[in-house]
Amino acid sequence: MSDRTLFQSPISRRQALAIFGIGAATATLAACAPTGTGAAGGPAATAGTGSFAPTDFKFSSWSLTEEAAAPAIKSLLSGYSGKEDVTIEEVSFPYNEYFNQLMLQVRGGQFTGAAHVDVAWLGSLAALGKLQDVSALTADRGYTESSLKAAQFEGTQYAFPWTIGAIGLVTNSEILGKAGVDAEDFPTTIDDFEAALVKLKGLGGGLIPYAASTKAAQLKDILIWMQTFGSPLVKNGTVTIGDDASVEAVAWYKGLYDQGLIAADVDRFDARSLFAQGRAALYDDAPVGRGAVTKESPDPDLASKLVPVSRPTLKAGDTPRALVWGGAIAVVSGAGAETAADFGQWATSDLDTVLADYELRGLPPVTEEALSSDVVASDVFGSTFAERITKTATSNPFWVYPQYAQIETTIAEAVQAVLIGQKSPEDAMKSAGEAAQKLIG
Amino acid sequence: MTTTAPSSQLSTTSNKPKRLSDGVFAFLLVLPGLALLLAVVVYPLITALVTAFFKQSLVLPGREFVGFQNIIDVLTGEFSRLLWQTLVFTIGTTLFPFVIGFALALALNTRIRGAKVLRGLMLIPWLVPGVVVSFLWMWIFNANYGVMNALLEGIGLIDQPQAWLAQPATAMGAVILAKTWQSFPWMMVMLLAGLQTVPRELHEAAEIDGAGTIRRFFSITVPQLKGIIGLVLLLEFIWNFQHFDIIYVLTGGGPAGSTQTFATAVYETAFHGFDLGHAGAIGLLWMVLLMALVVVYVRFSEKGEER
Numbered sequence: 001m002s003d004r005t006l007f008q009s010p011i012s013r014r015q016a017l018a019i020f021g022i023g024a025a026t027a028t029l030a031a032c033a034p035t036g037t038g039a040a041g042g043p044a045a046t047a048g049t050g051s052f053a054p055t056d057f058k059f060s061s062w063s064l065t066e067e068a069a070a071p072a073i074k075s076l077l078s079g080y081s082g083k084e085d086v087t088i089e090e091v092s093f094p095y096n097e098y099f100n101q102l103m104l105q106v107r108g109g110q111f112t113g114a115a116h117v118d119v120a121w122l123g124s125l126a127a128l129g130k131l132q133d134v135s136a137l138t139a140d141r142g143y144t145e146s147s148l149k150a151a152q153f154e155g156t157q158y159a160f161p162w163t164i165g166a167i168g169l170v171t172n173s174e175i176l177g178k179a180g181v182d183a184e185d186f187p188t189t190i191d192d193f194e195a196a197l198v199k200l201k202g203l204g205g206g207l208i209p210y211a212a213s214t215k216a217a218q219l220k221d222i223l224i225w226m227q228t229f230g231s232p233l234v235k236n237g238t239v240t241i242g243d244d245a246s247v248e249a250v251a252w253y254k255g256l257y258d259q260g261l262i263a264a265d266v267d268r269f270d271a272r273s274l275f276a277q278g279r280a281a282l283y284d285d286a287p288v289g290r291g292a293v294t295k296e297s298p299d300p301d302l303a304s305k306l307v308p309v310s311r312p313t314l315k316a317g318d319t320p321r322a323l324v325w326g327g328a329i330a331v332v333s334g335a336g337a338e339t340a341a342d343f344g345q346w347a348t349s350d351l352d353t354v355l356a357d358y359e360l361r362g363l364p365p366v367t368e369e370a371l372s373s374d375v376v377a378s379d380v381f382g383s384t385f386a387e388r389i390t391k392t393a394t395s396n397p398f399w400v401y402p403q404y405a406q407i408e409t410t411i412a413e414a415v416q417a418v419l420i421g422q423k424s425p426e427d428a429m430k431s432a433g434e435a436a437q438k439l440i441g
Numbered sequence: 442m443t444t445t446a447p448s449s450q451l452s453t454t455s456n457k458p459k460r461l462s463d464g465v466f467a468f469l470l471v472l473p474g475l476a477l478l479l480a481v482v483v484y485p486l487i488t489a490l491v492t493a494f495f496k497q498s499l500v501l502p503g504r505e506f507v508g509f510q511n512i513i514d515v516l517t518g519e520f521s522r523l524l525w526q527t528l529v530f531t532i533g534t535t536l537f538p539f540v541i542g543f544a545l546a547l548a549l550n551t552r553i554r555g556a557k558v559l560r561g562l563m564l565i566p567w568l569v570p571g572v573v574v575s576f577l578w579m580w581i582f583n584a585n586y587g588v589m590n591a592l593l594e595g596i597g598l599i600d601q602p603q604a605w606l607a608q609p610a611t612a613m614g615a616v617i618l619a620k621t622w623q624s625f626p627w628m629m630v631m632l633l634a635g636l637q638t639v640p641r642e643l644h645e646a647a648e649i650d651g652a653g654t655i656r657r658f659f660s661i662t663v664p665q666l667k668g669i670i671g672l673v674l675l676l677e678f679i680w681n682f683q684h685f686d687i688i689y690v691l692t693g694g695g696p697a698g699s700t701q702t703f704a705t706a707v708y709e710t711a712f713h714g715f716d717l718g719h720a721g722a723i724g725l726l727w728m729v730l731l732m733a734l735v736v737v738y739v740r741f742s743e744k745g746e747e748r
Contacts, residue, residue: 100712127501129502216693216696263584263604266584270583279586403715406714409714413698417698419696420699423697
């Protein structure tokens with residue numbers, strides 16, 4: 001049988017195979033060719049130790065998916081790309097998915113460049129061995145000591161601090177006033193706080209007194225309440241969740257849930273929406289939330305009604321708890337890393353850039369010079385937030401463990417099981433504590 | 442027709458390239474596809490299954506061989522819960538769309554006016570991507586500003602908003618409802634195609650013999666559609682057994698894991714829990730169950746061909 005009779009084709013078998021061969025070879029070469037994103041393995045490299053020619057790089061940020069914050073980030077990127085004549089490829093995922101996606105991309109070598117990270121994630125990201133040590137570029141740039149520390153893991157400067165603040169309670173003073181609660185004289189103890197929530201509930205109209213997180217994605221917020229009730233969470237490498245204080249905190253949270261003082265099906269983004277619409281009187285957020293709620297609100301005067309308040313304490317006189325919240329720019333080794341590092345330094349410490357960003361996003365800057373500038377110092381909300389919340393904020397003790405995200409997920413699911421009545425606070429916290437301990441090892 | 446050349450002639454043509462046999466040629470043609478299949482299906486699958494025998498984290502480097510420990514952990518841990526929830530979801534999302542799809546197919550098989558337009562409109566939910574369907578229903582079921590609560594409160598069926606997606610008792614129902622809305626058109630189209638092959642004469646003859654609508658339905662329509670009913674139910678069952686997007690977007694497997702199925706559990710364990718070994722073990726057991734379903738499907742198809 002001839003070639004032609006087999007397929008009735010003018011192409012011979014050899015020609016056909018040659019075409020396939022060329023195609024396969026091209027595909028193989030394309031697949032194997034360096035993509036420009038190959039990541040360096042092993043320990044973190046050191047950035048900023050020599051001169052470099054600016055090149056294109058990638059920048060990832062969850063803020064690019066948020067309507068209120070995206071314009072500020074885009075303006076920042078266009079400012080740098082115009083200045084250095086480079087192209088910055090934007091990479092973005094919503095906040096709740098961001099950490100996992102970034103981890104996967106960094107681990108797989110698909111992402112190199114500059115990454116906007118939550119300081120909580122540094123331990124996990126550093127464990128991948130692909131973050132650069134940027135200490136050479138943070139020296140003598142005027143960063144505050146505390147902000148530099150917040151962007152370190154095990155003594156290595158894995159990121160440029162960008163904004164360091166805290167997550168605390170933000171109230172709508174007008175709604176509080178209607179219930180006879182003074183935002184400027186906010187309850188300082190748990191009992192008084194709960195009583196205030198009951199008063200707010202009494203206003204009716206479907207008002208959610210406290211739009212606390214009840215969805216698993218943000219139920220990590222419970223940890224600060226556990227600390228408020230006296231649980232250290234971790235002590236000398238031993239997880240203390242399951243102790244009396246953590247059980248008491250969860251039982252109290254469940255009590256709020258059952259009384260309708262907090263609502264089901266709420267995460268940070270739902271809370272912002274409810275608060276913006278005047279359907280919630282207070283919620284937990286970082287200063288970044290101000291932009292989102294004021295932009296989304298039908299009330300043009302909402303900004304003037306926002307009052308950050310200290311978290312109530314178990315006993316009068318205790319120090320209010322708050323969780324450090326911070327954004328940083330980490331540099332992932334590989335293509336474009338040097339330019340990405342230069343961008344990170346510029347975005348976080350160049351005074352004009354930082355102040356322009358502050359005016360758009362209102363996030364507390366991290367350099368002494370920017371903090372003492374008129375723009376920042378004259379911001380009432382920002383300075384009140386810093387005084388009442390950030391001042392006593394502490395980091396989450398689980399952040400030092402690379403398995404931090406797993407630990408938080410485990411605890412969040414256990415708390416959710418309590419809220420929906422599947423488990424008792426005692427059983428749920430005991431098993432969550434054991435699971436967290438197993439993860440830590 | 443090519444004939445074998447005598448050996449004396451071979452020496453004179455030895456500088457000509459050798460001809461490839463049909464078998465070798467066919468194999469070489471299939472080779473790129475085969476290589477692609479090995480690279481993008483077989484290799485990842487085997488790699489994923491192999492992780493079931495290791496303690497391996499997505500975050501930490503290295504891995505440790507643990508034998509069957511991960512599989513034992515899954516079997517003694519969440520397996521029965523996952524199997525039950527996967528079956529509830531699968532059966533619910535197979536039967537409800539079937540009943541609705543069959544009812545609509547019967548209606549559209551009559552000579553009603555606008556049947557073609559209605560058939561087109563009914564297909565819309567099936568054309569909408571799963572993620573979009575999920576967001577749509579997520580807003581409908583939202584506890585704080587959802588349409589469902591507003592509607593039910595409006596007509597007085599509930600006196601306060603319900604957290605449909607945050608209560609185990611209602612979350613699975615909500616997920617099944619969303620998937621039913623998306624799937625019934627496919628069932629409808631398949632069954633309608635089957636109904637149109639049933640000879641009208643059979644119905645007419647039965648009607649003359651005094652058979653009523655219900656009798657004709659069970660004695661003519663159903664037996665005539667037995668093959669297609671079995672096929673759509675089986676296919677839908679297999680697809681739903683591995684369904685991911687609507688559950689994941691709508692509830693993320695929550696609250697407290699009450700809508701978790703094998704599909705979402707593998708993803709959650711691997712990419713949120715970063716525990717690749719445990720996820721591999723769930724995946725391995727899930728695949729064994731799926732293989733059993735595939736065997737049933739193949740047997741069913743073979744029987745159909747024999748008929």
